[in-house]
Amino acid sequence: KAGVTQTPRYLIKTRGQQVTLSCSPISGHRSVSWYQQTPGQGLQFLFEYFSETQRNKGNFPGRFSGRQFSNSRSEMNVSTLELGDSALYLCASSSGGGVTQYFGPGTRLLVL
Amino acid sequence: GEDVEQSLFLSVREGDSSVINCTYTDSSSTYLYWYKQEPGAGLQLLTYIFSNMDMKQDQRLTVLLNKKDKHLSLRIADTQTGDSAIYFCAESPLSGGYNKLIFGAGTRLAVHP
Secondary structure, three states: OOOOEEEOOEEEEOOOOOEEEEEEOOOOOOEEEEEEEEOOOEEEEEEEEEOOEEEEEOOOOOOEEEEEOOOOOEEEEEOOOOHHHOEEEEEEEEOOOOOOOEEOOOEEEEEO | OOOEEEOOEEEEEOOOOEEEEEEEOOOOOOEEEEEEEOOOOOEEEEEEEEOOOOEEEEOOEEEEEEOOOOEEEEEEOOOOHHHOEEEEEEEEOHHHOOOOOEEOOOEEEEEEO
């Protein structure tokens, strides 16, 4: 089975812009979670989508949003980018009822 | 509250055993996990343990769980240079379902000859 894929792998944006990141889960997995990884804050949970519905949400401002499509692919969007949004954004998939999550390679976002 | 703590750095000699420790705060956590991250890569699931277990062994990896003290450890036997990476401990609080993981800051393992 192919693993979790994320596109793009690297992205450079400027403050005030918006960005959309994409995640394709492992085939058959219906749950997609997003995490932000920064040197200062570590790994933090953003949100989880299951069957096109947001099932769980972390403590991030409303500038961070996501969605999931009927094929389980997910996108996350960050509007009005700030310098502090520079991070590695990781997506993870699971079967939904399972206890294990498998992570993609991440998208590294740099905000200038 | 939800918090996971790990020591930040561990250095071992090749062939020795490594023990990485972690403490967590949420007693409702049903599963606890160990992930590995190599430079420039995502997270690789190494192993996990259900909260009603004391120990789990998987080849070179042994996980010990002391639920009373909320202490989790990962032992890597016969540590190799390829084991050099950052190791993250994570808990899954019951309130978040299985898929909201709370991670520690990670322990950087350096293996030297």
